[in-house]
Amino acid sequence: MFIIVLISTCFISGCGGKLFSYTGGKVTQKDLIVPLEDGNQQGVWKNYELAIEYQYQMASGILTFSGTIEPAGGYKYLNHLAVYLLILDNQGIIIDNMLIYLAGNYRPMVTSPMGFGKKIPVPGGARAISFAYDLSYVQRR
Numbered sequence: 657m658f659i660i661v662l663i664s665t666c667f668i669s670g671c672g673g674k675l676f677s678y679t680g681g682k683v684t685q686k687d688l689i690v691p692l693e694d695g696n697q698q699g700v701w702k703n704y705e706l707a708i709e710y711q712y713q714m715a716s717g718i719l720t721f722s723g724t725i726e727p728a729g730g731y732k733y734l735n736h737l738a739v740y741l742l743i744l745d746n747q748g749i750i751i752d753n754m755l756i757y758l759a760g761n762y763r764p765m766v767t768s769p770m771g772f773g774k775k776i777p778v779p780g781g782a783r784a785i786s787f788a789y790d791l792s793y794v795q796r797r
Contacts, residue, residue: 678742678753683786689748690785692719692778701787704729708739708787714778722773725757727791736760736792741776744784752779753788760792 683689690699690710698711710723725739739757742750757772 678740678750678788681750683742683744683748683750688786689744692782692784702728705791706739706787706789712785717778719776719778720774721756721776722771724769724771726769734760734791736790737770738790739772740788741774742786742788743776743779743782744786745781746783748784751781 688701688703690701692714694714696711696713698709701708701710705728707726707728708723709726710721712719712721721741725737727734737757737759738755740753741756743752745751754774754776756774757770759770
């Protein structure tokens with residue numbers, strides 16, 4: 657029985673961020689929604705806790721996505737940070753999400769700036785992107 661539990665745990669932990677899903681949720685704050693456009697695009701997504709500077713290129717249904725993440729709001733050191741890219745339809749409904757950055761806890765302490773990069777197949781109906789995150793901080797500036 658122990659072996660079955662161990663194998664199941666390893667399988668679930670290998671899901672790489674897909675075990676937890678925002679799919680079906682809705683992003684309603686318009687200034688946090690970034691329209692998907694063909695070609696090379698760049699911008700900054702920012703709220704009171706994080707600033708995400710991003711660049712992307714949309715071509716043939718593939719999103720080549722990279723950027724940096726910096727704490728905002730006076731954070732100096734973060735204990736844990738998980739950042740998700742949200743893929744939205746034209747009504748702001750989340751049709752897919754993927755983990756794009758993970759650090760802290762059992763990984764090295766998070767410091768700023770933090771880089772990321774991914775190539776992502778874009779699902780049909782995708783019209784915009786946004787971000788979601790989970791963080792805990794150790795010390796403010």
